[in-house]
Amino acid sequence: MKKFTIKGVLDGFRSSVPQPVKPDQEIVENLRPEHFQVKKTFRHGFPHQPTAVAFDPVQRLLAIGTKSGSLRILGRPGVDAHVRHEGCTAVVQLQFLINEGALVSATADDTLHLWNFRQKIPQVVQSLKFQRERITCIHLPLQSKWLYVGTERGNIHVLHIETFVLSGYVINWNKAIEVSRKTHPGAVVHLSDNPLDLSKMLIGYESGQMVFWDLKTKNAEYRCHSDVPLKSISWHHEGKQFMCSHTDGSLATWTVRQVKPTNITHPHAKTTKDGEPEPCKPIQKVEWKLSRSGEAYVIFSGGLAYDTTGRTPSITVIHGKTTTVLEMEHNVIDFITLCENPWTSDYQDPYAVVVLLQNDLVVIDLLTPGFPCFENPYPMDIHESPVTCCAYFADCPSDLVPAFYSVGSKSQKKTGFSEKDWPISGGEWSSSSSGYNEIILTGHADGSIKFWDASAGTLQVLYKLKTAKLFEKGRTRSIDSEEDPLAIQLIFLCPESRKLAIAGSGRHVVLFKFKKVESMSEVVTLEISLTADPAKEIESSSDHDSPAGNTSGSSESKNNESNQPLKVKTGLQKRAAGFQATLVCLTIANIGEQAENITALSLNSSYGLMAYGNESGIVIIDIVQKISLIVLNTADIGGNTDPCQRVLRSPKRQDELKRENEDKARSPSTDQMNGMCMLPVTRRSTVVVGGSGCGEKGDNADSNSCSPCGNTGDGGCNSESSGGPSTSGVCIPRSGVQNTVNSGDDDIAGSNANSRKSLTIEARQSRAQGIRKLQKCLSTTTNHYELDSSSLNNFPTTSLLSSHRNTEIRGYSSTTPQASFNYQNILSNTRQYNSFDKYDSSFQRSRSSSMSSLENITTETISCLTFADSYTKKSDTSPVPTLWIGTSLGSIQTVIFNTPARGERHAHPVVVSTCNGSTFKLKGCILSMFFLDCNGALIPYSYESWKDDSMESKERNRSQGKCNSRTSSPSMNTQVATGEGFEDRQFVVLASEKQARVVALPSQNCQYRQQLAESHIVIKAEITSLKDNVCLVCYISNGHITTYSLPSLRPLIDVDFLPLIDLSFQTTKHGIVDPMLSIWGHQLFVNGDTDQIAKTLCFSNRGHGLYLSSPTEIQKFSVSSQFCGELTEMMGDLFTGHDMPEPPKESFFKGLFGGGSRSLDREELFGESSGRASRTVAKHIPGPNAATENMRERVTTATGEVNVAHQMVLERGEKLSQLEERTGRMMSEAEGFSQSAHGLMLKYKDKKWYQL
Secondary structure (H helix, E strand, O other): OOOOOHHHHHHHHHHHOOOOOOOOOOOOOOOOHHHEEEEEEEEEEOOOOEEEEEEEOOOOEEEEEEOOOEEEEEOOOOOEEEEEOOOOOOEEEEEEEOOOOEEEEEEOOOEEEEEEOOOOOOEEEEEEEEOOOOEEEEEOOOOOOEEEEEEOOOOEEEEEOOOOEEEEEEEOHHHHOOOOOOOOOOOEEEEEEOOOEOOEEEEEEOOOEEEEEEOOOOEEEEEEEOOOOEEEEEEOOOOOEEEEEEOOOOEEEEEOOOOOOOEEEOOOOOEOOOOOEOOEOOEEEEEEEEOOOOOEEEEEEEOOEOOOOOOOOEEEEEEOOEEEEEEOOOOEEEEEEEEOOOOOOOOOOEEEEEEEEOOOEEEEEOOOOOOOEOOOOOOOOOOOOOEEEEEEEEEEOOOHHHHHHHHHHHHOOOOOOOOOOOOOOOOEOOOOOOOOEEEEEEEEOOOEEEEEEOHHHOOEEEEEEEHHHHEOOOOOOOOOOOOOOOOEEEEEEEOOOOEEEEEEOOOEEEEEEEEOOOEEEOOEEEEEEOOOOHHHHHHOOOOOOOEOOEEOOOOOOHHHOOOOOOOEOOOOEEEOOEEEEEEEEEEEOOOOOOOOOEEEEEEEOOOOEEEEEEOOEEEEEEOOOOEEEEEEEHHHOOOOOOHHHOOOOOOOOHHHHHHOHHHHOOOHHHHHOOOOEOEEOOOEEEEEEOOOOOOOOOOOOOOOOOOOEEOOOOOOOOOHHHOOOOOEEEEEOHHHHHHHHHOHHHHHHOOOOOOOEEEEEEEEOOOOOEOEOOOOOOOEOOOOOOOOHHHOOOOOOOOEOOOOOOOEEOOOOOOOOOEEOOOOOOOOOEOOOOHHHOOOOOOOOOOOOOHHHHOOOOOOOEEEEEEEEEOOOOOOOOOEEEEEEEEOOOEEEEEEEEOOOHHHOOOOOOEEEOOOOEEEEOOOOEEEEEEEEOOOOEOOEEEEOOOOOOOOOOOOOOOEEEEOOOOOOOOOOOOEEOOOOOEEOEEEEEEEOOEEEEEEEOOOEEEEEEEOOOOOOEEEEEEEEEOOEEEEEEEEOOOEEEEEEOOOOOEEEEEEOOOHHHHHHHOOOOOOOOHHHHHOHHHHHHHHHHHHHHHHOEEOHHHEEEEEEEOOEEEEEEEEHHHHHHHHHHOOEOOOOOOOOOOOOOOHHHHHHOOOOEOOOHHHHHOHHHOEOOOOOEEEEEOOOHHHHHHHHHHHHHHHHHHHHHHHHHHHHHHHHHHHHHHHHHHHHHHHHHHHHHHHHHHOOOOOHHHO
């Protein structure tokens, strides 16, 4: 006798549990962690909440600082750099080092930063943080190394720019004011040099006190005081006069060394009866500029009268005797007058004014009459209407960009702009094409959609589509009364067929088709009812008929005017070239109720189908015949919903409680095994009567299992584990069904109890269609009736599953009477289910009624829809058109289509079957579903090629093709063999907010699984291509980006990229009325918030991605190390070499009589001789590259010393060579002299003295 052991028992349990079968031959995966690098690439849009602006007149660069600490440096189109201060503190003031490739920024934490932008990405060189005083004003004279810093206490410090060390030279407020003054002058609001004498500095205090300070003598040369608080000061270029702006809207002109102003004006004030000017708003800033022609420009912001209604923010230009008020659309933050000459002591020759508004950047042309604006070449109007969703297509078809540009250029004819070139033209940029096109679509709150060309690191608007033109103007607000009903919520674009589907917050879906020419057409409107509570829908069916078919544009639904905020324009309408609407689907609800938001949208141009869903259910639309095919209720999809997971509802009336008394007695186990009850609504209507619900294959107790629940038999509704025979689809004429229905219960009771037949009734209907209600049903072994075999047609059908209620089947054809029959005799022998039949409950919510479990209560929403040619049964030998439906509770259900031949597409209906599908269950909300071939490559989606309807002379054939914008699929000759003898031909990648699964098809074996997040959730999960391979990339709520290889789901990288708090500006938190719900309200906010964030965060091909970094900016990023390595080459150069304009030449008479400009040796005043400031005043902070810079400086110094020594050696060698040459010459000369002397000696050797 065999010995009994515990080990044997355990082995028996292990052998009884089916384990996932791994492929015999592993797929080679080429992606490695070194192929990935997460990096922000390009930022486009208007800087959000700007606070400061500066301009370099020589380099022609513009810098903008923001409240969040961002810094944008802009030049010519393509030259755009974005950096950010550490700590994200607001930028208070900016100051360029003119023509030196450097910038000083002052932030709200009283820190000065020196930026170097001689390289393509600006970097902080060093910083200085003031510890005792707050910075209010900075000033850097032209070509000076000393920066003046004014503080809130009224003191002025001097900082050396190169070393960032404070000088010991300090101007204290108590020394600047008069001795007799008893009050503090306030903060320093202005610092400037006298253009005529650089040794004199003008200090302006907030209280109106102005001091003319002599830097050499360290004394106040003269003082003047205004009774009105001071806002700004501007010098006349001659240095003898200056102009002040004040808080009462006045401008005062002062002459140096005069105590009283020479002129005071109120430019926009009218004189009252008392002779006083009316109150005006403060003039925030004034600039006084002169041209060489002698014309003066006085430019200021603000100063309009208080009591004048309707006044908007403005810029006023006083040119000579003409005053021009330029009204702005937003508040003016700051402005700068652009001048040809950067020297303040000469004529400036102003030519433009840069105005930084709260939400826009405007540049005014001063040299053109009327002061028109320059056309802004930057994409500063992304936020023209708030962005609500985004779509990103990298490596899209090459003909899309020209096509969108051609139709956009026709409609966007801009007039009224200046004809001069854009004045901010600094830097250099050459378009280095990446070899592929990128397109970004942005949906907006006003119902518009903008198409952007995002290729080569730029962003240019191509085309704007306005959906508001489809609807009547007299529309109401949507449910939330906070957003426009036209706001775009979802965008789905098929680039190859150029079909566009959008879903709006008005619970509407619009289908567009691209045409190159304008046309006259009428939009087909479908009113479709999606009801969250099927029972309630049945109860109200006799009173309220909810149509689901297509209606003409002229038809109205009076019953639904109250809950549908949009009304489609009727009749023929002129459609502009571009995307033209062909179909509008309006979601309607019962009287007094409101439909839920649409949460998922998809279309397939090859099938000619579109699907969308919400919390209530899903609708499948035939976009060829423009009819609704089927409406499915969410509660019946998959039939696995836990009743304890339903949303809390208001208490029902007593009669409603009686009606639903039977529902209360149902067990959770029974509810979980409910089937689906669906009917198609088509132009050729298909009414289906079916038997019991789809049997489901239960999961084992392992929480990580991914057991498919579906049909394995041919056309059957039951899985193999249920033990029931498969159901074959049958089709009968309408007369046959009526005979069957009229025969009553006797015919039903006499039918074979073991047969499971689905009855399909096909009949032509008028254009108006109806909905077949969806009902929950128990999965039972019931008695069914059989039909005459002569009336059967053998093609897949849609099944109507049995219900335990009295179900009424309503015919919506005008020629067909209503028919109803009773199922009471059918619902016998109810199957008893045990816990093994249930889905894995490890991720299911608690069923406790305590408050701790209330936070987990939620509704099941359609979260993901994917069309694909796939396998739904283990016995399938070829793929069939399917729709995969994912829900927020992790359920996945498939719907099968039988599409007619292409030539018969307009005449024959699409047959839908929901019984033949597969069912899967994951933890968390389903985010995405993708299909791979047996080699692990992404399977191309099928599409219908776009054709130009205007080309009538050419033969036009619809070509159905395969396209994969991510990667080309390799050959599918090889197949994955499994242990059961089946050959898998596909992998389906299922990603939820918690898990990812790779399931082999058609065997439905879970090959790989991966836990994507533990305590957090995945917000976005997509497949991207990289180096001819694909991988799964995820953005998690903890701010990390993770990637996984496919199909093995092997982790590749996990990088901390973007904190979720940085995207919190998109969130909208609605108040909770019930105080008891405030305990778990935070969790509801988080769920809603991440849904909105996911709409504006996109992953695309080649590792590209983008997100909405602020309400006005789009930030692109990449996970490809190859692209990040090439990023620097694609960016523009900020700094280019320019010669500094020559300073103004001093005239003879000015030099003779001492009227010329006087120079100043600041090094002598502020250098070492002045000492050093106290260490407690400010703290020096080295830059992030300080060590490298120090090393570089030392290397540079050493190199310089070596070069000097080398030069000295060369010079010494040259001198030695010269000495050698001179010595040689002297030697030759000495030898010649010796020879001459010797010859002379020989000549006179023998002669006597008297012979000489």
